[in-house]
Amino acid sequence: MNTQPWRWRLRDATLELSRDPDRRLDAVDPDGRMATVSCGAALHHVRVALAVRGYEVAVRRLSDTGDRLAVVGVTGPAPPSPSACEMAAAIRHRHSDRRPIAATSRVDDDVIAVLDSAAGNEGCKLFRIGDAERAFLGAAVDQAQRSERDDPAYRRELAAWTTHRPPGAGVSFESLVAAVPRPVAVRDFAGDGETGLFPGFGDDRFADYLVLGAPADTALDQLRAGEATSAVWLTATARGLATSVMSDVLEVPSTRAAVGRLLAGRAEPQLVIRTGIQGHPVPPPATSRRALGEVLDEGPP
Structure with a gap:
């Protein structure tokens, strides 16, 4: 947020x-x-x-x-x-771009390998979600989002960091993207309200979902996972990819465990990174900073 x-x-x-x-x-x-x-x-x-x-x-x-x-x-x-x-x-060019990916092809394997190498330099690993696993990830995301929407405390926090956000922080109206059908939903910051960013004509069919995993889940692993997230994101930006992070599926214990099963014990999931070939000519608005x-x-x- x-x-x-x-x-x-x-x-x-x-x-x-x-x-x-x-x-x-x-x-x-x-x-x-x-x-x-x-x-x-x-x-x-x-x-x-x-x-x-x-x-x-x-x-x-x-x-x-x-x-x-x-x-x-x-x-x-x-x-x-x-x-x-x-x-x-x-x-200076990194953005959270939650608009649907409009590309007609996936990110090349060699580019994914470069992103994985960037994560590896920070002690972490990227796991690319395959077509057979995408529906499972989508179902886990849907479950997490339903769980959070049903929580009044979550809805209050969402409003506090969108509608009533403090200066220099939160998610601005100008960056809210209307909910559109996707194979894996992104967090609905607007809560069915008005949005300020046109989603374009993509449908995320050719988006890639990369689970960032760390060796364990200590505070040190979480810190290194953040460093790896930055390294992957900046590397992706340098290659002209649209990128956003998805944390909601890992905020709910049951769906975090479900994502962990996708990794089959190879790592502890820390974050999901959504990326794809940039198809929008204009970048999203800059994020507010304190x-x-x-x-x-x-x-x-």
């Missing part, structure tokens, strides 16, 4: 990353796992931004420390790698 649940503290030559407890969604994310994944994505963005500016960094990822997640330190100069340059350029002063503190706590 674009809560941006991270806080940074600049102390001497280090940046400390923590979850912002005021941004946790009690109904959607009671244990904070998705907030940790989100913070992992922010951590990867910072790593890329420092690398492309010629800094070598060391990251100390913390475990069992509550909301404190990582410490980033600059260890010296280093020439930026081609991968860092590519990802850094993609940061002011720097809201997410960055300086000096000791």
Whole structure:
């Protein structure tokens, strides 16, 4: 819901990353796992931004420390790698594009392999959902969405981050996409209300669904899954793909277990990434962002 649940503290030559407890969604994310994944994505963005500016960094990822997640330190100069340059350029163009994929072919296997390699560099793995498994994933998503829609607390949180969203955060009216038939539904942020973004004429028939898996499901795995999500998303953006993430099917324990069965014990599912060949000439509107002063503190706590 674009809560941006991270806080940074600049102390001497280090940046400390923590979850912002005021941004946790009690109904959607009671244990904070998705907030940790989100913070992992922010951590990867910072790593890329420092690398492309010629800094070598060391990251100390913390475990069992509550909301404190990582410490980033600059260890010296280093020439930026081609991968860092590519990802850094993609940061400014990355969008959540929930419009239906209108392409008439799937993403090439070699491109999926590149995305999987990006996830692998962060200690995670991508699992491409095949045609035979797509109906199973779609049924799990439908079940999760019904479960959340039936929860009054979920509906209140949805309204709080859409209709009544705080400044610089949440899902804006301009980015709400009308619900259209798809093999795997995306979250209906509009709740059957008005939407501000024309969905186009696609139907997601040639969308790809990639389950991001981690070795386990500790807080450290969730943080690394967020870093992998960023790496995959930026790599996909650099290749002109439309991408969005799907967390709702993993927010409900029973449907998260169902997605886990698709992986057959090979990994713990952390997120579903939906991607496909971009068929829309105009990108979706930019996502709202919090002011720097809201997410960055300086000096000791």
